[in-house]
Amino acid sequence: MTTVSLGMPRLPGAGVPDVRLPADRPATGGLVDTFGRVATDLRVSLTDRCNLRCTYCMPAEGLPTLPKDSVMTREEIVRLVGIATRDLGVRQVRFTGGEPLLRRDLVEIVRDCAALPRRPELSLTTNAVGLDSRAAALREAGLDRVNVSLDTLDPDTFATLARRPFLERTLAGIDAAAQQFDLVKINAVLVRGVNLDHAAELLAWCLERGFELRFIEQMPLDADHAWDRAAMVTAAEVRDQLGTRFALEADEEPRDGAPAERFVVRGADGARLGRVGIIASVTEPFCDDCRRTRLTAEGGVRDCLFAHTETDLLGPLRAGADDAVLADLWRAAMWEKQAGHGMSDTGSGTDLDSSGFTQPERTMSAIGG
Numbered sequence: 001m002t003t004v005s006l007g008m009p010r011l012p013g014a015g016v017p018d019v020r021l022p023a024d025r026p027a028t029g030g031l032v033d034t035f036g037r038v039a040t041d042l043r044v045s046l047t048d049r050c051n052l053r054c055t056y057c058m059p060a061e062g063l064p065t066l067p068k069d070s071v072m073t074r075e076e077i078v079r080l081v082g083i084a085t086r087d088l089g090v091r092q093v094r095f096t097g098g099e100p101l102l103r104r105d106l107v108e109i110v111r112d113c114a115a116l117p118r119r120p121e122l123s124l125t126t127n128a129v130g131l132d133s134r135a136a137a138l139r140e141a142g143l144d145r146v147n148v149s150l151d152t153l154d155p156d157t158f159a160t161l162a163r164r165p166f167l168e169r170t171l172a173g174i175d176a177a178a179q180q181f182d183l184v185k186i187n188a189v190l191v192r193g194v195n196l197d198h199a200a201e202l203l204a205w206c207l208e209r210g211f212e213l214r215f216i217e218q219m220p221l222d223a224d225h226a227w228d229r230a231a232m233v234t235a236a237e238v239r240d241q242l243g244t245r246f247a248l249e250a251d252e253e254p255r256d257g258a259p260a261e262r263f264v265v266r267g268a269d270g271a272r273l274g275r276v277g278i279i280a281s282v283t284e285p286f287c288d289d290c291r292r293t294r295l296t297a298e299g300g301v302r303d304c305l306f307a308h309t310e311t312d313l314l315g316p317l318r319a320g321a322d323d324a325v326l327a328d329l330w331r332a333a334m335w336e337k338q339a340g341h342g343m344s345d346t347g348s349g350t351d352l353d354s355s356g357f358t359q360p361e362r363t364m365s366a367i368g369g
Contacts, residue, residue, distance in 0.1 A: 114142025
């Protein structure tokens with residue numbers, strides 16, 4: 001006989017908060033904040049586990065992982081995404097981690113979210129290790145596009161940054177994605193003294209294959225809290241590196257709340273080769289037009305990647321809260337969003353407090369990118 005632990009008995013309604021939205025909040029169903037921004041882009045972390053140990057994210061030995069029962073189940077994820085799309089105005093959903101491919105039920109999660117009455121655009125951020133065997137199933141399930149993290153094309157440099165010799169596996173995943181999806185985006189972080197001089201080569205490789213490359217400034221979300229503003233590669237330096245081989249000009253399409261500033265890339269002969277984006281969260285922040293809301297793998301709402309607080313939805317959900325209560329909890333959480341993350345380019349070195357910013361205790365892998 002198989003037995004299943006159901007935990008402690010819970011009275012119906014026990015643990016369900018009495019939610020009252022602030023009196024000065026507009027009577028709107030959307031995720032509005034006090035500065036008039038409306039969140040329509042949801043990032044959902046599916047796990048805090050990862051099969052790489054990137055130097056700018058995790059320590060070499062890794063991090064303690066969440067207990068399985070504290071992580072949202074497939075049904076809980078789909079329910080919260082359904083509330084977000086039906087009641088809160090969310091139109092885009094990106095699954096993140098950790099590494100979301102480590103969820104065995106990823107295909108089923110995508111399929112269930114694609115079947116929601118108000119279907120959002122569905123995307124995935126991944127390191128692509130193992131994507132070669134799952135790309136077709138994810139596409140069939142309803143995934144619209146993928147973003148793949150790739151910092152270099154050099155195997156030794158890849159192993160230095162990721163602390164795993166998995167470049168070929170990542171490239172195999174990218175190749176499989178290219179066969180299934182119309183749009184593949186590549187995300188790259190440049191680290192001074194390691195891969196800064198790889199920028200132009202990586203862009204050329206992406207342009208040849210029709211991928212859209214995004215360079216991302218290294219953010220203070222590392223587990224070792226070793227981030228150093230003075231050592232960080234800035235957006236201006238990225239543009240300088242790319243300018244050694246390409247000409248960049250402002251993109252004609254509006255940014256429309258996207259985190260990346262996009263540029264048209266032209267060759268030496270002036271021919272248009274494609275686009276590249278730069279996400280300058282530190283030196284050129286875009287907080288005034290941020291449209292993102294986040295769910296951690298534990299079902300916590302974060303109104304900002306750099307927030308120090310979260311609003312628990314999973315506890316009330318498991319306690320029996322109905323969709324209306326969960327939606328109001330989410331609305332109340334986003335109403336409290338600050339004007340910005342507190343970073344500015346006036347700080348120096350590791351003195352984050354000099355710019356009004358304090359690094360969150362949670363790391364990128366625990367928050368979800």
